[in-house]
Amino acid sequence: MNNYGIDIWGENNFFIDGGKVRLNHACDPAIIDIVKRIEKEGYKGPLTLRFPHLIRKQINTLYSKFETSIKEYEYKGKFNAVFPLKVNQYPSFLQPLIKEAKDYNYGLEAGSKAELLIAMAYNNENAPITVNGFKDKEMIHLGFIAKQMGHDVTLTIEGLNELNTIIEVHKETKLSCPNIGLRVRLHSSGSGIWAKSGGIDSKFGLSSTEILDALEILEKNNMTQYLTMIHFHIGSSMNSIAPLKKALKESGHIYAELKNMGASNLKAINIGGGLAIEYSQFNRSRFYSLDEFANDVVYILKDIAKQKGVEEPDIFTESGRFIAANSTVLITPVLELYSSQLEIKNLRLKDTNPPLITELYDLYNDMTKKTALEFMHDSLEHMESLLTLFDLGYIDLQDRSNSEVLTHLIIKKAILILEVKDYTELKTIEKRIKEKYLLNFSIFQSLPDFWGINQEFPVMPLTHLDKTPTRSASLWDITCDSDGEIEFDNNKPLYLHDINLKEEEYYLAFFNVGAYQDTMGIQHNLFSHPTQINVSFKDDEYFLEKILPAQSILDILDDIDYDSNEIKEIFKDKLDSNTYKVLEKYLYDNSYLNTIGN
Numbered sequence: 001m002n003n004y005g006i007d008i009w010g011e012n013n014f015f016i017d018g019g020k021v022r023l024n025h026a027c028d029p030a031i032i033d034i035v036k037r038i039e040k041e042g043y044k045g046p047l048t049l050r051f052p053h054l055i056r057k058q059i060n061t062l063y064s065k066f067e068t069s070i071k072e073y074e075y076k077g078k079f080n081a082v083f084p085l086k087v088n089q090y091p092s093f094l095q096p097l098i099k100e101a102k103d104y105n106y107g108l109e110a111g112s113k114a115e116l117l118i119a120m121a122y123n124n125e126n127a128p129i130t131v132n133g134f135k136d137k138e139m140i141h142l143g144f145i146a147k148q149m150g151h152d153v154t155l156t157i158e159g160l161n162e163l164n165t166i167i168e169v170h171k172e173t174k175l176s177c178p179n180i181g182l183r184v185r186l187h188s189s190g191s192g193i194w195a196k197s198g199g200i201d202s203k204f205g206l207s208s209t210e211i212l213d214a215l216e217i218l219e220k221n222n223m224t225q226y227l228t229m230i231h232f233h234i235g236s237s238m239n240s241i242a243p244l245k246k247a248l249k250e251s252g253h254i255y256a257e258l259k260n261m262g263a264s265n266l267k268a269i270n271i272g273g274g275l276a277i278e279y280s281q282f283n284r285s286r287f288y289s290l291d292e293f294a295n296d297v298v299y300i301l302k303d304i305a306k307q308k309g310v311e312e313p314d315i316f317t318e319s320g321r322f323i324a325a326n327s328t329v330l331i332t333p334v335l336e337l338y339s340s341q342l343e344i345k346n347l348r349l350k351d352t353n354p355p356l357i358t359e360l361y362d363l364y365n366d367m368t369k370k371t372a373l374e375f376m377h378d379s380l381e382h383m384e385s386l387l388t389l390f391d392l393g394y395i396d397l398q399d400r401s402n403s404e405v406l407t408h409l410i411i412k413k414a415i416l417i418l419e420v421k422d423y424t425e426l427k428t429i430e431k432r433i434k435e436k437y438l439l440n441f442s443i444f445q446s447l448p449d450f451w452g453i454n455q456e457f458p459v460m461p462l463t464h465l466d467k468t469p470t471r472s473a474s475l476w477d478i479t480c481d482s483d484g485e486i487e488f489d490n491n492k493p494l495y496l497h498d499i500n501l502k503e504e505e506y507y508l509a510f511f512n513v514g515a516y517q518d519t520m521g522i523q524h525n526l527f528s529h530p531t532q533i534n535v536s537f538k539d540d541e542y543f544l545e546k547i548l549p550a551q552s553i554l555d556i557l558d559d560i561d562y563d564s565n566e567i568k569e570i571f572k573d574k575l576d577s578n579t580y581k582v583l584e585k586y587l588y589d590n591s592y593l594n595t596i597g598n
């Protein structure tokens, strides 16, 4: 049976039982049942489901792997971690994270002024805040204010000008100075597709000359004691560990050299983010385990400290994708199967039909198990010929429609008769027999990384998992943009079920969408974020919390600076009051299609 690669990407968080995907937690609810309950409460369209227990699980995994390595190697430094806010800033994601973070003293990383203000307002007391990214004087001043509030804050400088600004603000405000980190520009770079965040050509960080300059500037201003951290980030989704090991050696030696040159309060190495997760449904793409990752970091840093005779540094990590991705599942109702209009009752045969149509009709009726494959191939050839005949004016629209209906009926019948068992079999049979599934969502809004960088996400139906899927599927969203499609790909084939949507419902779920997708989504065609819902557990019951409904149409128009009152006035003016009342209801609906679940 097709398990959609759940053993590769699922991390035991989900399992299939009785034909349904279930959550592997507490009362093991089927996701479809959670969806039904949400729809009963009146929410329609696509849904973003968040599972806070999975955020906790990831935080716990990260900390416990490092605790184990630290014990094993008798490492003297401490382990610390911060969550990089750019990965997901939605309160419905962040509030549960901050709650779970308390037990671990897990902090936050900010890369912009807005993110820093979130961290200053909500970070747990005593948990670290690190500040990366390009900073102006205002942002640096915010760092000082954060320190004044009592936060444990480290400003990581990306260039010497930022260091000079820190000194300026320190002198002007007389506020006590936050910790200072140096982001180093490594000559080794990462291995994922985001590898350009690290490396000698990187957008970020100081060269070795600039590092020496930085130390001199600090000494000259009597501020060397504020230098506490060395930072690097080699890019997102590292699929191999080798570049990290190189970067650790490089930065470890920089740390030790600086310490020996008099940076006496330097005590931490921040290894950035980049821990990968599995997105593929077919092959593993992360070639290291978390144990290996933690062991390598601890071992290499210990080794360098020993070699250079300095104390073992505290370790900071800023992995975001690893913490956030698998907490979130996107649910999209299937609205239509393209060929569902092509049923036998739609045939409009004439008394005399073109010979090829008659032949198609016979292929359909006479098909047996033995001839199914051959007839299916014949029908595809005939259909090609018939389309050409139409273009040349030899057959009419009615004939053309009959050819479409008959060809699809033949394909469906052949798949059924052939009792296709698995992917490879289907693949070898015929790749042209794709079915198009129309989904009630926007790829631009909900899977921006698929649109922008071809990131694949695991996808599977919520039900029917005890039946063999027989249709090779292309997925279409409801935007009016031809890029809003996930095409069938022979190398990563997606097979779905042949469903009669008049009789039953069918939902697809995209997994691992909790990192980067939420705030990177765009309102193309004015579709808002889906309705977001947190599913939390107490004993064996689950609860729906922090529900953030998809924005209403008026709300979205407001967002792009229309005056919603003016819009309402325009309609009020031009419509009678009864019609206006109906229209007003539509203005307060969301943009998604309203055909499922009501």
Ligand SMILES: *Cc1c(COP(=O)(O)O)cnc(C)c1O
Binding pocket: 084, 086, 087, 111, 132, 233, 235, 236, 237, 272, 273, 274, 275, 318, 319, 320, 321, 322, 515
């Ligand atoms: C983006 C970013 C991260 C997070 O990277 P992930 O791949 O999500 O772990 C960490 N640190 C810095 C400096 C970043 O820019």
